Amino acid sequence: MSTHIAAQPGQIAPTVLFPGDPLRAKWIAENFLEAAELYSETRGMLGFTGTWRGHRISVQGSGMGQPSMAIYANELFDAYDVQTVVRVGSCGALTERVGLRDIIIANGACTDSAINRVRFHGQDYAPVADFSLLRAAVEAGEEMPLQSRVHVGLLFSSDQFYSTRPELTEPFVAHGALAVEMETSGLYTLAAYRRRRALSICTVSDHLVTGEETTALEREQTFGDMVEIALRAATA
Ligand code: HPA
Numbered sequence: 001m002s003t004h005i006a007a008q009p010g011q012i013a014p015t016v017l018f019p020g021d022p023l024r025a026k027w028i029a030e031n032f033l034e035a036a037e038l039y040s041e042t043r044g045m046l047g048f049t050g051t052w053r054g055h056r057i058s059v060q061g062s063g064m065g066q067p068s069m070a071i072y073a074n075e076l077f078d079a080y081d082v083q084t085v086v087r088v089g090s091c092g093a094l095t096e097r098v099g100l101r102d103i104i105i106a107n108g109a110c111t112d113s114a115i116n117r118v119r120f121h122g123q124d125y126a127p128v129a130d131f132s133l134l135r136a137a138v139e140a141g142e143e144m145p146l147q148s149r150v151h152v153g154l155l156f157s158s159d160q161f162y163s164t165r166p167e168l169t170e171p172f173v174a175h176g177a178l179a180v181e182m183e184t185s186g187l188y189t190l191a192a193y194r195r196r197r198a199l200s201i202c203t204v205s206d207h208l209v210t211g212e213e214t215t216a217l218e219r220e221q222t223f224g225d226m227v228e229i230a231l232r233a234a235t236a
Contacts, residue, residue: 002079004071005047005060007039012080013049013056015234017227018087020069020183022046022061027220028088028227029059045072055235062087066113066157066186073187077194084197086133086230087187090205090219091155091179094169098178098204100212101222102149103229105129105137106200110172111157111185119189127188133199136236140229148203148222150229153178155202157185179204199233201226 001008019025025046029036033050039058040047047060060076062069076082091104098104108128116125134152141150156169156177163169169180184200191198203222206213214222 002075004042004045005040005075005079006042007047007080009080011039011049012047012060012076012082013058014081014083015055015057016076016082016085017057017059017230017234018062018085018187019059020062020064020089024223025059025061031224032227032231033057033059052231053235057231057234062183065159065182066115069183070115070186070190073190077190077196082196084133084234085187085191086198086234087183087200088223088226088230089181089183089200089202091181091202093179093204093207093209094156094173094177096209098151099149100204100207100214101147101218102151102204103141103146103222103226104155104179104202104204105134105141105150105152106155106184106202107134107152109155109157109184109188109200110177112168113157113159113185115186116189125189127185127192129188129199130191130197133197133233137199137201137229137233140232140236144225144228146225148225151178155184155200156180158182180208201230
């Protein structure tokens with residue numbers, strides 16, 4: 001057991017899918033994994049282990065934002081020796097280059113968070129994806145019959161969902177950020193520090209330029225495509 005995860009040693013697989021929403025973790029376990037068993041429900045942050053096409057896989061909720069995500073990522077790496085983490089999340093499009101329901105595979109992430117500024121003594125660090133996972137996810141997306149377009153590009157990991165200063169996002173968009181979410185920068189940083197593999201894949205659930213939003217049904221369908229890309233990449 002670690003502080004926030006109730007699993008016994010060995011109950012969590014070396015490969016973990018990492019959605020923000022614990023109920024998405026349950027949905028993934030029920031719809032993709034065979035013989036999935038709940039290993040933790042501490043604070044309602046559900047975690048399951050099962051198999052996918054013969055590979056042992058866990059799926060663990062991370063909560064929203066880098067502080068919550070970092071608690072679970074640190075414990076997965078340190079207490080359970082997890083080697084590979086693939087975030088499967090949602091994001092808000094920041095540019096018309098991406099459309100609603102598109103899937104973004106993040107090659108890197110910028111942030112407005114102070115977490116890395118503190119960690120790197122005010123210097124800038126460039127959090128990037130594990131290349132083997134990135135390549136496998138791109139290949140999986142090319143092989144699958146998808147409804148949505150797949151982009152490889154930068155995410156902007158914000159500390160605030162309800163920002164009072166949206167203009168501060170503009171320089172990131174001008175320098176290539178495709179969409180905003182709240183976890184990837186921290187995940188890539190922690191994985192690099194622990195020498196583990198991490199990748200973040202996000203579905204565009206809302207469009208901050210056009211104001212469009214996905215319906216619950218659309219979110220479920222595109223979320224499923226993203227989960228399959230993540231599973232194929234994680235087990236490649
Ligand atoms: N902001 C931050 N995170 C998000 C958003 C958003 O608009 N949409 C989905 N995740």
